[in-house]
Amino acid sequence: MTDLARMTEALLDAALKAGAEAADALAVAGTSLAIDIRQGKLEQAERAEATELGLRVLIGGRQACVSVSDTSARTIAEVAERAVAMAREAPIDPFAGLADSGQIARGWDLAALELCDPGAEPTAAALEEAARAVEAAALSRPGIRQVEASAGYARRLMHLAATNGFAGGYERSSLSHSAVAFTGEGTAMERDYAGESRIHAADMPSAESIGQLAADRALARVGARKPKTGSYPVLFDERIAQSLIGHLLSAINGASIARGSSWLRDALGEQVLPKGFSLIEDPHRPRISGSRPFDAEGLPTQRRAIVENGILTGWTLDLATGRKLGMPSTANAARGTTSPPSPATSNIDLTPGTATRKQLIGQMGTGLLVTSLIGSTINPTTGDYSRGASGFWVEDGEITHPVNECTIAGNLRAMLGSLIAANDARAHLSTRVPSLLVEGMMLAGS
Template sequence: MTDMLDRLTHALLDAARKAGAEAADAMAIDGRSTSIDIRAGALEQAERAEAVEIGLRVLIGGRQACVSASDTSDATVAALAERAVAMAREAPDDPTAGLADPSQIAQGWDLVALELTDPHEEPIASALEADARAAEAGAMAQRGITQVQASAGYSARRVHLAATNGFSGSYGRTSRSISAVAFTGEGTGMERDYAGEGRVFQADLPDATAIGILAGERALSRAGAVKPKTGHFPVLFDERIAASLIGHLLSAVNGTSIARGASWLRDALGADVLPKGMSIVEDPLRPRMSGSRPFDGEGLLTQKRMIVQDGVLMGWTLDLATGRKLGMPSTANAARGTSSPPSPATSNIDLTPGHLSRDALIAQMGTGLLVTSLIGSTINPTTGDYSRGASGFWVEGGQVKYPVNECTIAGNLREMLRSMIAANDARAHLSTRVPSLLVEGLTLAGE
């Protein structure tokens, strides 16, 4: 299959040159996936998808255009190239658009060390159905659970990227997942929660029944939820949703936002953005991780880097174009699909863990809110003002007292991030490893 993808990308490049492109890059993706959904003990849905997609970006000076297709015939390849060149000639000029210099492109990488593809055979549909049914049974075995939706899935994907600057490379990725959503109660008193796990290697996946049991336990703990108090309280973001806070920071240091001047951290390079001792590390080369990749969407070799070190913001997340706009080199963070040009994006992220457990932070917070679910989002990208719907558990005297819902938490991200206290409960297998985070003095709107 890799040879076929290689031939497709180089056929696209040849057609682009013939049509009049000065430079071009091409992507070919082969993917297949199977998913099984179970509800109320019955098979609700079984899906199988297989497809090959191709994409071409052509450049004429600073003008560029992207086209894509799912037909890989010679006629389609030629038509794509002619269409892309015609579009590029009408596109606005962007002096920062362009391929990497040949001296910048990756020359070699170790795919074996990355372990991105499971060598075992693809699971058959009946094996996925068995996992989904086991997850459902685990949840339904608990008294009080009224309904369960369970799913299991598998996907495998290979991508090949080639460009007229001489780059050519490919890698694959597999994924296996099990999840369950459990419900308790009825009508307006209905509550729900979930549990799910995904791995690159099937052998690393936890027991399906245990996943269902956890979903049921979480749903039952939500029964009888009420609105919490209104006021200023500490808020502990549970590990399941704490990564969203770091995600807002990563969005704010993305080169696209910085180049537009539309980021609340646009003036923070070299300044404190997290508490002293806390760092954010990106490592796209972690083995068996869903975010790992040997090279980026422009053929540059990926590498580990510090985004925040000891609380200080060290740099932006850049592809070639945003780097050129800001007068900085790319950080090899280009991501792209078949129908769009590259844009900056992060891969595997680690936030420095703390020394206390989540329970210890709950005891430390005294009275406040433990958030386990976030709903909606109102984030001002230029000021960092933060407001989100939330549900979770009310804490008094350092102990969890009762479930709460239908509340809003608000603050400013710049202040929130600088006051965070991290727990030590980040899960090692996740691509983004962020522990539970305690934030002081947020505004809580409840009853």
């Protein structure tokens, strides 16, 4: 982290010497290791290490961003000069600029977030062993003919500094195990997956449980056929329910609102979810991948209610979109080394229901349980929704058979306004959304 801090300081010094009025610099260093097993053989073992630097300079309402992977003093000086030259030719953006010094974060409890496993990096042999255990568990289920198993590890350090006085950084780690299981052959082949990722190795479920779940999901899909065309209730399984909330989050992103291109552009203060539902962002949950003590502009992050009791309370804003809309930033800036900040959410929680998924299936009567979505036709201006889907047909409150090759359609405003939630959201996820029942969607099948 000390080396990254020195690099950002060198970038800022070089930018000011080159003629920048203000600047911020981001340094990122990362290591990743991935193991893939296919048909019992090691298909790929890959390790990557990289350091990247990003510099944004501002001059007279103009800005430019450059990035580089060479960290030498000569390159840093050249990059700064190039960025300043680019900024002088850029169009004026009256909303671009750093935070005022009084806005920036000046203290945070990084240890409380537990963003990095203090243990040693796993070896390639340990990851291969885990991937083979996932594969073996899936193949132990009769009927599974092939498995693609993977295990991976990543560690990433970042440090952000700016000429307004902000400086800070943190480190993240992640461990993942996954499998795709196949059953049947030819046109009767079916596949499904399971995967888990954690910051801390101690929190990871067993490799065996992951492989078995992938296999069970694939076997459950045997004999899938098209459902009947018509209007039916649709239950979005917890695995894919967060995609619905993702469409809401995209629609309230400050960039979309500032462009006037969102289907929720006039909905501030209006009912967008049923009463009793709240949508909470909490970037301070410990041991969670989306947590962060400050945003990409150095503002302190905080818990906020995006939707409260069904009412939309605010947009997701960085400094620039906030200035365009005449509102303060919600400390939601995100960025990489190659581009300026833009708004993005972190950890999200939707109010859970009281019923289990099984109980919601019982309430459906006749309809579709969706476990996989394919493709997407979402109109960002109107909220019209159409996606390919597969899952299970429900008759008289009971799952009867798997289905595939169907399309579900509706309008997001109406869909979100009629949600019924289950209580099955997984606690470790950054976005915690339970299974969601939507009444009266159109199904196009046979």
